[in-house]
Amino acid sequence: MEITKAGVIGAGTMGGALALLLADNGVEVSVHDICESNLQKTAAAAEAAGLSARINICKDYDSLCESLGTPKVFIFSLPNGRPGDSVVKTLEKYVTKGDIVIDASNENWKVTQARQQILSKYGVAYIGLGVSGGSYGARNGPSMMPGGEKWAVDMVLPMLTRMAARDDHGRPCVANIGTGGSGHFVKMIHNGIEHGIMSALCEAWEIMDQTLGMDGEEIGAIFDSWNTKGGLKGNFLVEISGSICRTKSSSGAGYMLHDIRDAVVQDANDSEGTGSWANVQSVESHVPAPSLTAAHYLRIASSQVEQRLFINTSLDITPPKREKVTGAERSAVLQELADAVYGTTLLCFVQGLDVLERESMNQNWGIDIPRVLEIWRAGCIIKSDALLDMLHASYLESPQTPLLCRPQIAQDVKRCQPALKKIVLRSIESDARVPCLSGTLEYLKYIGGVDLPTSFTEAQLDCFGAHGYDLKSEPVRHLLKGSYHHAWSG
Template structure:
């Protein structure tokens, strides 16, 4: 990001615990023609003295205690009105805690989610800043220069909302990302079991990315690209081991947080939840090898034979799209629920804009056809649930038969489809009004006296998530003597 700011003419003062890392950036700056635009500093005092007031300090740090330590070291050298722009993947509660801490000293702290990977960090990322609105408006002119631009040359950055809203929206962006990645990976696995080679699969993904509901989907486009990459004559993808470790190693916290938030806020998000569980299980390769032996070879996917390859691949495309759409629906529903709880006053038209380019979940069709009609109107969080959108319903109903066929064929042939199958169940459940949870509720009342509502009750509260009014004495409680009869003894 230092080079990105230097490219637009900003003089950058650079500080990092690793002088070697700073030297590498300095060398790149020289090679790219930014002589004199980037200077390095090994202590906070000289760093802060190099900047004019009000200073703008940009953090690009790992989440957690590192940010607290850096902030503590900087504070004695900062002045009233200075701005810290935290561009790390920080937890929103840490962001809000630091914002509160900085208020007492007059320092302004903005939590800014940044998406797009290291390539976008250099070429222009999607940026998601949240905090004090007047401070956001102060930094936005600069951020608009470095942010990614959509197809209409509009910057993918905007004032998202108060407090930790920026980091929260970025966190849920990553949850959506994981759901989409799982679905696309599952589609890749199915095509492999159809006997398709990686380059043929890459061609299919390129076609998906060029038209239809997956048009302009970044994760599909890079899947098409990586399917053709070779190293020393071999396809690189053929050498990649089947484990995702970023959650377990701790370098990626947003996957855990996004799922925890969905659960804590009581938002149904099974596509996101199961995608995360899939990643977790994949990380423990050694455990999976042991379980495979225990289960006498496990339950590997069978080779998949279909009567009409073209028709089946079209079904697979629609099923993959349905899971990507479900990921968006679930993620945005979590954001809206958190917005109501924290009173961030999120601007959903800006959420729509920042996801139009430069970010991992960029999906042109979803953005143009699904999100634009809902989010551009700046809905309140009270009114926002994408499952109530007629435009969403149109696509779900169109894709549902294909989604069902893909899941059925996958179950029949042992294909690995956690996100795709969870999506099928999700749409069945969220639109269902005769669920087997009646039996679930009855059992809860049986052993726990948890109460239930009755089907013929006309009270409007039965439509809300509130405790029921009725209890039935399914089995009276008994004493130990009554319970054990002849076998009872003191």
């Protein structure tokens, strides 16, 4: 059945853009928002785009639902948590069997599954739709990750396919992710990877800006070069970095980056929860993802501006030191930095995909990882063409092998590790802040370590808690309580 009508609830930046994109693709859209100004902005944008005939502004749920066809299809884009709960509660008295609710918010996948259970008793499907691409993608074609009951996802997939961005081969960047909260889960992991890459890039920027003393034009040119060749070729976040670095201050003196407050508040004020959830999920799934976690801690610390000022005075924290690096030496450092950032970006993907695979198995979602990698292309914030090509090929060649054991991934990681070590050492000496880069280096040191210092931890646990331990001389027993106990002196 072709969907020709849809109700959009929440006409903020993302919801309003999605409403216009739906109208662009021939859908009659009824829009409702409790904020009158959002409705006015959407109406004005529709008029400017010549879409007023397909955009119907609704003041209440009665008029919204009366304007929809059968089955009724709702799409909402709201802050996570209680706003969505409120909408679902309100919709309960309006929906009937066969209706479909599409949640295009960044919602917690567990909340999504709880709402699916609430609406399933009415025969109503609830689809968790991960949307990547920001406000531009929402208006012009995003990457989309729908998950829920198969019949419902199959019904809305033609509509989503028309809306989705197309990759270089003309393929729509959307696919049925799986059942339950799988769609929102994949978007959560996407955002965890995104935060890791962004941290690696901001750390690289500080090294070039503060330690090497490069100006915005020079740094922008470096980012541009990374985007045109090598492992970071076709990386969206690298692509936008060049122009950001070159943007001059509004005063005309210096660069805009030096005027911007160093405070990422989206995580700390709970307007963006995906980064936190991705890190909590890695712990719950028992999969180490320190690159993503270190990146998230930096964002959280950055939001605490007043506290940082007090601590700076208390501890006399010094800013990064300027190095005298010129000519061939600087070129060598910049090449090492490129390799370090690429290696960290690759390992952000590896860590995120490890969490994704583990929970897909635990939840029996059966997520098709190669298809997910195809979706993370055009319209997607973590688009990274060369890297994703390599990852995709590795899944087709050896799908059952751990990621870091696949030949091309292992080759790239081994190639980048010496550069990563040099950059981290240089940053320690100059006091540059590199939590994600250094966390990635430590990850490599222990993820494949065969004789970790945790034998000491096992001994302590056995000493004070009789937790038991196993011996190296005996075969490995996976995740079982130790067979031995020692009566430790003292």
